[in-house]
Amino acid sequence: MQSFTEENYLKTIYYLANRQQGEVSTNALAEMTATKAASVTDMLRKLADKQLIHYKKYQGVRLTEEGERLALQIIRRHRLWEVFLVDKLGFRWDQVHEMAEELEHIRSEELVERLDTFLGHPQFDPHGDPIPTPAGQMPVTGYQKLSEVVVGEPVQLMGVLEHSTEFLQHLDRSNLTLGCTVVVQEVNTFDRSVLVQLVGDRTVFISYEVAKNLLVNQPAG
Amino acid sequence: MQSFTEENYLKTIYYLANRQQGEVSTNALAEMTATKAASVTDMLRKLADKQLIHYKKYQGVRLTEEGERLALQIIRRHRLWEVFLVDKLGFRWDQVHEMAEELEHIRSEELVERLDTFLGHPQFDPHGDPIPTPAGQMPVTGYQKLSEVVVGEPVQLMGVLEHSTEFLQHLDRSNLTLGCTVVVQEVNTFDRSVLVQLVGDRTVFISYEVAKNLLVNQPAG
DNA sequence: CTAAAAATTTAGACTTGTCTAAATTTTTAT
DNA sequence: ATAAAAATTTAGACAAGTCTAAATTTTTAG
Structure with a gap:
């Protein structure tokens, strides 16, 4: 049984390990x-003693199989x-986000599984993030960033890489909601901003800063 | 903002103060x-510093108005x-019970109020305990203990004073559910056990130990 | 290759909430 | 009324998780 704090470290290590490649550094954590x-x-040192991470001094850190299983369990709850x-x-x-940060630490397997059933076994959270399986497997999604989509291909907005209130409210104000279909009309080479047609709606300008945090599915083709 | 632990102390002081009369003792806590x-x-000492309790050394303890408001807020969430x-x-x-002990500490006014709405503004919890108002008032119920009911009066089972798994499962096995109507047929003077008619069902024997933990409404008359 | 910079770890300390043992106060029983 | 018992508080310590400052290791730049 892990403490609140230990759970947060595991979750953070998982997150950083999947954002960068290789070991996670002390400073990043x-x-x-x-x-x-x-x-x-x-x-x-404590997590290493519990065999939840592989840790060599000065060498960064990596989750063990058990550590990853636990991290995914916490992410599933969240x-x-x-x-x-x-x-x-x-x-x-x-x-x-803040409320889920607290709720994710409630300890009861059965609570989580009943909640899952009550919600109809959802596959994705409200930000489009896939929900890990009860066994601790992260579903694979073939999404790409909007910043990498070529002109003319219709794609659907499937998720976001940034979860801050500011970012999400910015999307709301731009009428960008999960599931909406967009077509890139122009890519500005100097700042990598894009102009997209929001299908059935208006045209919106999206900065690179925003576009690289938007996930879309593979073109329908 | 109180810690998890401080919240539990407030809740416990409230509980003990309403079970006994007067000040709550250190040992009881x-x-x-x-x-x-x-x-x-x-x-x-810490809670007294925060003005949540009245505390004089060796004299026991009592909630301040603010302390009671907080205690009732926690009980409401629970x-x-x-x-x-x-x-x-x-x-x-x-x-x-155990899960609610953890969930009650999730900090968000709005979460609690939305939950209340989602649940249809329930007045009682699954054990028949009244749910405090958002402002921190405990509703008054005119219940009495089954052990004090006289023979022949039909009464409804409205709540329990004991929340242990063992006690509640014992009630289930006796077909005693909240809302059921019972009529006391006999009171045994030597052990204060009672024989009750479960209206529309069988007759069940209830020990004093159990009867004093069952709350019923005032006789219909 | 090596000195400076950056990253990381160690050492020692602080806070919260807990403990045991000892001291103090209150209560109880004669 | 007062001595013994019970309840409570004080004193000093410990574990978890954090901090700052200093020491150590790794990386980087010339």
């Missing part, structure tokens, strides 16, 4: 967890609670 | 929180989550 490197080192908050309680997608 | 008296003393677990997720009434 310190930044993400809003602590200091020295504190991270202490916790890494995402299911987000679905609950949006689908059942009517929160907006930009309001739910 | 130590027993209920499964800690030692010395630890309780430390926490009482009971609403219990309703959710039973009504929406299909747990039995003997399974939900």
